[in-house]
Amino acid sequence: MTKKARDSWTGRIGIILAVAGSAVGLGNLLRFPSVAAANGGGAFIIPYFVALILLGLPLCWIEWTLGRFGSQIHRGDAPGIFNNLGKGNPFLKYLGVLGLIGPLGIFFYYIYIESWTLAYCYLSITGNYRGITDPAEMNRYFAAFLTSPMRYVFFLVTFAANLLILLRGISGGIEKFCRISMPILLATGAVIAVKVMLLGHPVAEHPDWNVSNGFGFLWNPDFVKLKDPKVWLAAAGQIFFTLSIGMGVLMTYASYLKPRHDLTLSSTSAAFVNETVEVIIGASIVIPAAFCFFGPAGTQTAIEGGMFGLGFRTMPLIFNHTAGGAALSVIWFLLLFIAGITSSVSMLQPSITFIEEHLQVSKLKTVLFIGAICLVGANIAVFVNGAIDEMDFWFSSFGLPVFALIEVWIFLKCIGLDKGWNMLHEHAIIRIPLVFKYVLGFVTPVALGAILLSWFFSDGWRMMLMLDTPREQYPAVITVRVLYLGVLTLFLFLAARACRGQEAK
Amino acid sequence: MNLLGWIILLSSWTTTLGLCIWFIVISLTHPEGGE
Numbered sequence: 001m002t003k004k005a006r007d008s009w010t011g012r013i014g015i016i017l018a019v020a021g022s023a024v025g026l027g028n029l030l031r032f033p034s035v036a037a038a039n040g041g042g043a044f045i046i047p048y049f050v051a052l053i054l055l056g057l058p059l060c061w062i063e064w065t066l067g068r069f070g071s072q073i074h075r076g077d078a079p080g081i082f083n084n085l086g087k088g089n090p091f092l093k094y095l096g097v098l099g100l101i102g103p104l105g106i107f108f109y110y111i112y113i114e115s116w117t118l119a120y121c122y123l124s125i126t127g128n129y130r131g132i133t134d135p136a137e138m139n140r141y142f143a144a145f146l147t148s149p150m151r152y153v154f155f156l157v158t159f160a161a162n163l164l165i166l167l168r169g170i171s172g173g174i175e176k177f178c179r180i181s182m183p184i185l186l187a188t189g190a191v192i193a194v195k196v197m198l199l200g201h202p203v204a205e206h207p208d209w210n211v212s213n214g215f216g217f218l219w220n221p222d223f224v225k226l227k228d229p230k231v232w233l234a235a236a237g238q239i240f241f242t243l244s245i246g247m248g249v250l251m252t253y254a255s256y257l258k259p260r261h262d263l264t265l266s267s268t269s270a271a272f273v274n275e276t277v278e279v280i281i282g283a284s285i286v287i288p289a290a291f292c293f294f295g296p297a298g299t300q301t302a303i304e305g306g307m308f309g310l311g312f313r314t315m316p317l318i319f320n321h322t323a324g325g326a327a328l329s330v331i332w333f334l335l336l337f338i339a340g341i342t343s344s345v346s347m348l349q350p351s352i353t354f355i356e357e358h359l360q361v362s363k364l365k366t367v368l369f370i371g372a373i374c375l376v377g378a379n380i381a382v383f384v385n386g387a388i389d390e391m392d393f394w395f396s397s398f399g400l401p402v403f404a405l406i407e408v409w410i411f412l413k414c415i416g417l418d419k420g421w422n423m424l425h426e427h428a429i430i431r432i433p434l435v436f437k438y439v440l441g442f443v444t445p446v447a448l449g450a451i452l453l454s455w456f457f458s459d460g461w462r463m464m465l466m467l468d469t470p471r472e473q474y475p476a477v478i479t480v481r482v483l484y485l486g487v488l489t490l491f492l493f494l495a496a497r498a499c500r501g502q503e504a505k
Numbered sequence: 506m507n508l509l510g511w512i513i514l515l516s517s518w519t520t521t522l523g524l525c526i527w528f529i530v531i532s533l534t535h536p537e538g539g540e
Contacts, residue, residue, distance in 0.1 A: 012532050042513035049517075216506030219514045265535070269528035276525040281516050428530075429535050 006074055006357075007170040012158035012266055014175040019253055019270035020277075021178040021245045021342030024185065026113065029339060030307035032238060033287045037218050037303055039234045040225030047226065047235035054447050056239040056272060058440040059404055060250060061432070062411045064267045065424045069415065076255030077354035077434020078248045078403075079495040083412035088145065092410065093499045097491045099248025099402040100354055104370075104487065105395030106247070108377030110347065111162065111389040112155055116312060119145070119154035123331035124316075124326065131319050138313050147352070148239040155382060158341070159375070165345050166352060167367050170256045176347055181338045182273075188335040193284035195328060199292045202321065209295045214288030217299060217365035229454065236451050237480060242273060243279055244346065246404030252350040265429040270477045284316060286310045289318050349372070351491075358498040380483060386476035387505075393463055394484050401452050408445045417441040 009015040048104030070081040086092035121147075122127055132138050145151055165173045201210035210248045225231050242247060254263065285433055290299040290310070304313045315332055319325035346368055355366040380387050411420055421437045462468050506514075 011537055016532060042510050045513055045517050212506050216510050220507050220510040221513060265532055269532050272525040275521045280519045455514055
């Protein structure tokens with residue numbers, strides 16, 4: 001049998017848009033503004049940019065470099081790359097499994113939330129919630145939606161759309177889709193942000209509820225907050241979440257680069273497209289808009305209601321009070337849907353690459369197999385109350401920083417700082433300042449370890465031992481833990497089998 | 506919004522947008538690497 005040529009990105013802009021699409025998600029538009037407002041406003045930007053420089057960018061470069069190594073050995077999955085890097089150490093491939101199940105597990109619940117955006121896009125087109133102007137009534141509407149059969153239909157449609165894109169591969173599926181959808185995302189984001197900036201003071205009896213004060217609510221600095229370590233942890237967490245680091249996605253995407261492709265410019269460009277969407281578009285929509293209509297106290301309540309409350313309860317209410325609101329709400333939910341789907345397709349690519357390339361299974365069978373696992377996991381997210389929080393804990397809060405630390409360790413131990421730095425700069429169009437070599441080699445691992453330890457000793461161990469878990473949540477928590485162990489065992493078994501086959505050859 | 510808020514907003518926006526545009530322009534103008 002002749003070996004099929006490996007798929008690859010067709011161009012630099014394609015990979016930049018695909019990686020930016022993976023990074024730009026619901027977190028940029030909903031999570032960033034609420035985390036910033038709750039953690040010192042403008043002062044939050046200081047730990048945020050510190051985390052970007054010391055953690056975010058170095059971890060991106062490490063993942064891209066590991067991906068370059070993968071492209072040289074025709075492997076795009078963490079178990080395959082780690083197994084080749086750690087010749088003589090059979091256990092590294094098992095550590096790589098965390099880079100498959102992390103994004104897969106996040107997909108289980110992310111896809112469900114993503115499907116809400118598609119459903120609300122449809123409900124906006126049909127004008128279904130158009131007459132609702134009261135917050136309590138909007139809360140009831142959202143609660144009724146979450147128990148309606150319709151939400152399951154949209155879940156299945158969104159699920160199928162993701163699998164269809166993945167079935168078409170890297171260049172014909174993900175790249176083509178991101179080349180079309182990312183410009184639409186930037187345009188719709190800009191339209192909504194400009195509309196918010198032009199709101200003035202829409203509530204006549206409260207002239208101080210205006211756009212300027214809305215931006216002030218988010219950006220006026222409260223430097224006292226910087227003394228609180230939790231603010232620094234929140235900033236690091238946001239950087240992790242927003243740049244898709246510690247997921248293995250960047251490594252898999254980078255493995256599909258052509259041998260002479262530059263890494264430094266593409267990786268840094270994608271990171272800054274993501275930052276632009278987050279810091280400019282994300283910060284200009286939900287908080288200033290909520291402030292103009294509900295004032296400081298109402299905005300604080302909306303933030304405490306969480307990012308989903310802001311997206312699915314506060315924003316529709318605002319549009320119902322705004323001229324042209326029907327069209328704006330369609331644009332808003334289309335924006336969220338595109339942000340969601342460009343991220344969710346990337347979450348499955350590492351495990352698809354692993355099964356397809358490492359176990360030599362056809363694309364169709366691989367997508368169906370991964371789809372079946374996801375359908376089980378996602379149905380738990382849909383039907384088991386409280387499962388989403390537990391999944392978020394294991395797959396995201398725990399899984400991402402742990403896998404990022406493993407990546408840094410393998411990068412430094414198996415490739416080495418000097419060789420890794422040179423590999424990052426092969427065919428580079430821009431050179432990264434030399435100081436980052438030492439940040440990457442010494443500061444990033446120490447900062448990452450410190451973050452993991454402080455997270456573990458503040459909340460992590462209590463969550464693991466279920467010390468603060470209400471008794472009624474036990475079924476959800478146990479179901480998710482069984483699911484986590486099941487998926488972990490399955491992929492450990494597959495990794496052992498795949499690497500045995502590879503070694504036998 | 507107070508003066509400090511404006512300064513932080515404008516400096517954050519110009520830094521991220523400026524770097525983003527700069528990197529994208531280099532990406533668009535530099536020839537692609539081949540096989």
